[in-house]
Ligand code: HEC
Ligand code: HEC
Ligand code: HEC
């Protein structure tokens with residue numbers, strides 16, 4: 001076989017091989033964008049500590065059963081349904097769900113509508129794996145743990161993989177060059193090789209079609225999620241400047257919502273309490289006596305809680321001298337607002353809570369179980385209107401509107417008087 005032809009074929013197959021490699025890299029990368037479904041142990045652990053640890057232990061019964069190895073007793077689908085909404089699963093007549101509910105004497109487990117399938121898979125992965133002792137010091141539960149950013153390991157893996165493959169391509173190009181030299185052809189430097197390689201890829205129709213399709217798909221997916229997200233912030237759950245927990249306050253310590261959100265009953269806004277309200281209790285509770293719900297030990301080893309310190313810092317309370325610092329200018333705590341209707345819409349809390357008798361939880365979900373508040377409802381126009389179509393006006397014991405309600409009763413003789421019948425669908429009622 002003539003030398004030249006052999007070289008040509010050889011070089012050609014090398015190019016082909018290198019091209020194939022790049023295909024693979026790209027395919028992997030695009031997969032990485034769409035399929036981040038690997039259960040994430042760190043995330044699972046964090047979510048478990050935040051949401052489940054108050055009632056479950058891995059190895060022992062607490063309020064609920066021990067969760068280690070639960071994936072062996074139950075199917076993944078069942079677990080997802082149970083954890084997201086165990087009440088609904090029980091109501092659907094599911095035998096396993098009703099059996100375990102009965103076994104635990106009808107103790108009700110919280111629903112977690114905001115956990116995604118992947119979140120739940122991560123929690124289950126954590127209950128299967130447990131605490132690996134090598135994972136270093138476990139930070140104190142709560143504040144520190146929830147503030148730590150969750151690392152995205154899959155991206156790191158992809159980058160490493162891509163760099164290895166690139167190195168491999170470079171290596172192949174060098175081998176090809178050496179082969180050329182052996183065959184007495186003119187050798188080229190790496191730069192020329194890479195240029196040649198890129199040109200080859202650009203000229204390769206199949207490759208370009210593939211690359212274009214990947215790019216277009218990726219763009220469409222990004223656009224789609226962006227459009228879906230516009231205006232709808234359901235499940236929005238920012239980290240707040242102080243690790244204030246509704247679960248601790250409204251749940252465990254049963255502080256009434258109105259103690260802190262007092263204006264909800266009589267004004268448009270519900271409002272966020274000022275640091276003064278916090279000080280009613282935190283002048284005495286500085287965190288040194290707080291015990292960790294999991295280990296049962298003093299959470300800060302008898303020191304003040306750094307989170308409660310932030311309240312003192314905001315209001316100028318000198319915890320050593322137990323006085324307010326004179327002439328201190330209060331720095332309001334910058335709570336991040338979660339619920340926010342656009343300016344064009346008018347919503348009034350008092351009208352719903354006091355006149356309508358609607359519970360906070362109907363719109364805000366089980367706030368008393370949330371360590372961090374998230375937006376439970378869509379807050380879209382459709383959401384307001386649906387409820388107005390379905391909800392009956394409280395006509396009993398509502399002196400405020402007695403006269404109007406009597407007229408309505410006469411008009412709708414025996415029919416349900418829903419909010420739409422009192423004008424709840426009129427544009428002008430909700431729009432300025
Ligand atoms: C308020 C207490 C409470 C919280 C919080 C809670 N659970 Fe439960 N869980 C229970 C109880 C009680 C049961 C037993 C069934 C029943 O009585 O409803 C249970 C049962 C379960 C079961 C079924 C166990 C089995 O053996 O089949 C799973 C799985 C489970 N919980 C997972 C979770 C996960 C995951 C979380 C956190 C996201 C969580 N639970 C948070 C109280 C709780
Ligand atoms: C001890 C005081 C306190 C109590 C009791 C309390 N809250 Fe709050 N609430 C706060 C503070 C502080 C914030 C702002 C920080 C945050 O979002 O967690 C807040 C935020 C909220 C938000 C989100 C506001 C936004 O930014 O859109 C809602 C909704 C809410 N509370 C509802 C409730 C409900 C419902 C209850 C009763 C079950 C309740 N709260 C009990 C202090 C309290
Ligand atoms: C009615 C009393 C009361 C009010 C009002 C109150 N708290 Fe608390 N707070 C408590 C109790 C009780 C605990 C839990 C102590 C324990 O776990 O032993 C607590 C715990 C905390 C913790 C957890 C500390 C830690 O490091 O674990 C933070 C943070 C906190 N409160 C912030 C606030 C803020 C901010 C406000 C005002 C918006 C506020 N609290 C209002 C009673 C109150």
Ligand code: HEC
Pocket residue numbers: 257258261264265268269270271272339340341342347349352353358359360361362363364379
């Ligand atoms: C009918 C549904 C509904 C009910 C019931 C309801 N809320 Fe709201 N809440 C909303 C909407 C909608 C917003 C957003 C308002 C805005 O952006 O103007 C909101 C906002 C809030 C905020 C943020 C601050 C503000 O005033 O905008 C807090 C805090 C809050 N609600 C607490 C409560 C509490 C506490 C209760 C019970 C006493 C309650 N809500 C009952 C729908 C409701």
Ligand code: HEC
Pocket residue numbers: 341345346347348351352355356357358362363379380383384385387388391392393394419422423424429430
């Ligand atoms: C959970 C059910 C529910 C949701 C969700 C709800 N509403 Fe209402 N709304 C009511 C009830 C009940 C009344 C009647 C109150 C009364 O008796 O005056 C009412 C009354 C009103 C009224 C007064 C109507 C009239 O003719 O007097 C306005 C305005 C209003 N709602 C605006 C809104 C807006 C804006 C939203 C969405 C951001 C919303 N509502 C979401 C239940 C709801």
Ligand code: HEC
Pocket residue numbers: 231232341342345379380381384385388424425426427428429430431
């Ligand atoms: C019960 C309250 C309510 C009534 C009645 C109502 N709207 Fe709305 N509307 C809203 C709320 C809340 C929003 C904001 C929704 C969002 O941000 O997604 C909104 C948003 C809108 C928008 C902005 C586009 C959008 O989807 O964000 C338009 C336009 C609008 N409404 C028109 C109307 C017209 C016309 C009527 C009468 C037929 C009407 N609305 C009746 C509550 C209401």
